Amino acid sequence: MRRLSYLWREHRVLSLAFVMALALTTVFLFRIIVGMVYWADPMHQDRPLEMWMTPRYISMSFDLPREEVLDALGIKEGELKRSTTLRRISEHTGVDIKDLEAAVEDAATKFRASHP
Known part of the structure; x- marks a missing residue:
């Protein structure tokens, strides 16, 4: 002491x-x-997309690089705020959430096939 x-x-x-x-x-x-x-926790991996999710959350959930997620969502780096939700991205791009989900799943499949 x-x-x-x-x-x-x-x-x-x-x-x-x-x-x-x-x-x-x-x-x-x-x-x-x-x-x-x-x-x-496996519950947080490859989750179905929801309107509150951000590109960062999707990137972490699907274990994808941020650039892959942004390409799949059809936005460019810096085009939207970092904390932009899928609802805002959907409104901004005019693409339905189901189409965005399909694009992200497709990007995840392609990325995983090329990076085993």
Whole structure:
């Protein structure tokens, strides 16, 4: 305990910086673990498309590169906001959700065939 009081008295700024770095590391580690557990669950893999999904979620669910998903959805990088949902993409492109789902599944099949 004396060492901690010494560090606090003599190196307060450094001690605070260390505690902040430790807190940030803990937060990022927690986020990584939660993400790994979520995406390891087979229930979240190759899910049928729903209107709330984003291209990033689809990319993670189908294990596809983002560019493949964007091509399948018929949008270009930077054309829409990053958090744009399938509902907005469908409205923007004029393509029905079922057609978007078929395009994503087709892209997933082709990608998996070319990248075993």
